[in-house]
Amino acid sequence: RLRMGEYYSYSVLSTWLERIAENMPDIAKLIKVGTTIEGRDILGLKFGKDTPDKKIVVIDAGIHAREWAAIHTASYFINLIVNGREEDPQIQNYLDNIVLYIIPVLNPDGYEYTRTDKTNPRARMWRKSRSPKACAFDGVRNSCCMGVDLNRNFDFRFSEIGASRYPCSEIYHGPSAFSEPESKAYSQFLTSLKGRLEAYITLHSYSQLWIYSYSHRKFTYAPDIEETRRVAAKAVQELGRMYGTKYRHGTGPEIIYAFSGGSTDWAKETLKIKYSYTIELRPGYEGIIEWNGFVLDKNQLIPTAKETWAGVTVVLDEVTNQW
């Protein structure tokens, strides 16, 4: 059992997931999405008894290495389901009526690298995967750097906008769509759920935003936009009721910036999911981008996770209550 409100190494988190699956086989199963470039297993838990008629919801976090609050939030959700289900009929209802996958760290190599910040202070702000160096001539010299922004590597309008072809960029999209083992494995995992996957939620930080498709172009919306927007509006309202945290909702280009190659647009488009959301957690964003927005004070971790759960339950309720 892990105490919430703390950050843990990927190996501690992995062992925790394994123990949960061992000790509660009737509610949780360990799943392996794939293997990272450095050989780590991308692990998650599958909650609820799987029967073919049940709708599926997938929640992930940590595709960006430095977004520790997102990883904590996904871990908190797992802890809540495992340890809070007996007192919470709403959670019991989810376990009975849907299948919920939670993958707390999609980019464990990057996450572990950010945890080496004690010896390498710059490491804490790492965003990408840890794929080997690639080189490109940037106009001045041939520059070589490690890592791909996995949230630019999905096969939706790959490389079109808000992504870079230079390996030294923070938003390097990689040589081709799904060139990276992490994004490729994850796309195959999500594809295997096609038809029953009703909601996909990816947790990021920060800016306090609830984002839906599409991300590449302003005023360009995916199918079910009215429904998507209605549920997003309700989710941010519920989220805000807890501590007064103010979220905005909209498409990326409307409320933050345009980009392509992200997981939610790909999932929405390819898998025809009804609800596909990117959530940017605390802190808020006030005109200037503070570098340390990714370093959320530990005392904010639990409130952040709790309010996010309040928003996410709006989506889970939609999925649970429609047949």
Ligand code: 0X9
């Ligand atoms: O840029 C990203 O990949 C995400 N933001 S982050 O700061 N966590 O890196 C997603 C931003 C969502 N924006 C759009 N959908 N345009």
Ligand code: ZN
């Ligand atoms: Zn992110």
